[in-house]
Amino acid sequence: MEFRTITAKEFDTFAKKHEQASFNQTSSWGNLKKSNGWKSHYLALIEKKKIIAGTLLLSKELPLIKKNMFYAPRGFLIDYNNYEILSEFTTHVKKYAKDKKAIFIKLDPYIIYQERDIDGKVVPEGKNNKKAFQNLVKLGYQHFGFNLMQDTLQPRWLFVTDTKDKTVKDVMSKMEAKTRQIIRKNERLCIKTREIDESELEKFKDIMQHTGDRRQFIDRPLSYYQNMYKNLAPNHILKILLAELHTDELLDNLEKEAAECEKSYDERKKKHDQGINKMNENKYLSKQKEAENNIHRIQKKIEEVKILQSEHGKKIVLGGILFLIHGCEVVSLVGGSYEKFMEYQSAYTVHWAGCKYAIDHGYDRYNFYGITGDFNEENPLYGLYLFKKGFGGKVVELVGEFDLVISKFWYHTYHIAFKIYHGLKNLKIKK
Secondary structure, eight states, X not given: OEEEEOOHHHHHHHHTTSTTOOXXXXXXXXXXXXXXXXXXXXXXXXXXXXXXXXXXXXXXXXXXXXXXXXXXXXXXXSOTTOHHHHHHHHHHXXXXXXXXXXXXEEEOOSSEEEEBOTTSOBOTTOOBOHHHHHHHHHTTOEEOOOOOSSOSSSOSEEEEEEOTTOOHXXXXXXXXXXXXXXXXXXXXXTEEEEEOOGGGHHHHHHHHHHHHHHHTOOOOOHHHHHHHHHHHGGGTOEEEEEEXXXXXXXXXXXXXXXXXXXHHHHHXXXXXXXXXXXXXXXXXXXXXXXXXXXXXXXXXXXXXXXXXXXXXOSEEEEEEEEEEEETTEEEEEEEEEOGGGGGGOHHHHHHHHHHHHHHHTTOSEEEEEEOOSOOOTTSTTHHHXXXXXXXXXXXXXXXXXXEEESOHHHHHHHHHHHHHHHHHHXXXXXX
């Protein structure tokens, strides 16, 4: 077997067909990370002129000490269950990194640890990669732990909806009734999604800024989203959808609905007064009262929408999601919504648009991305899981994050400095 560096093009050709393919293991992602000070390395293990293992390895020089940390985002593209190949690749990658003054190599393989169902329970006799986990530990990789919260570089717990060989009807039938109702209600309210291009990135950034302020997290700067678009959109990896309320169309629908209610009311009254159709008096009065209430409700809604339109326009941005599309899945990476328009629950509409895209374009799954592995109702993030669960699907537990230590001294020194830095950073945020 031969170990060597390969070109970005060679790597992408190999990576896009791999069963563990992810947007993190692409040259596009490597190019994006350059703007954050990371350097890309494309490494491969070759047997009989065929790549049998490979990785995008990112490196960044740490200030003052002139040492490097390495990271294989979402892990090596390799058969982790094959100890011989994993051992061979590890030996070469470790030497490669050591020659470049590495302190450690971090990786978080994109493989499940054990199969779980929609409720997060382990599936009896389900698939697992415990052998892969054991192989990594045996080779000296230090496991971060089976964490439940979102305290690793990338989430260990995901929620996904299967879209492989499914129709829209198939997927919708697996949803909770409440989720279907909200999606259909939003359709009646004329809430639609629209893909934006680079010229409108400020709209998405504004959504994320408002969401960050509300949820108390620090959002990325506009330049981050611009770099993402520049590096990922040309290769069709990135897609941003906005949810918009079309007020003109909604007003037209409401006015038609009001007119139909008024027509039914008048016709029923005419038939009653002229004795054309005999009916129970109480039933008649109940029907008319119900119609009056509906007309009043619709007229009230019309006035509300007219005020909304006068203040915000004919197309009102409610929220949006940034999707990353690669390999076998569509991933909902980040998104948000405006608090003043929360009543429209636009997240349901945008996620459903992402699901339909996965279905229509033959992807295996729609990935709602991170949740926590703590399914206790007291968990402050339990509501996020419940929202995603409403679409139907399953919990995915990944194997977790590992460090392959190259220099023990500098590794421990780095972690001490890292804790101090984040302690000061969190203190600054609280102030």
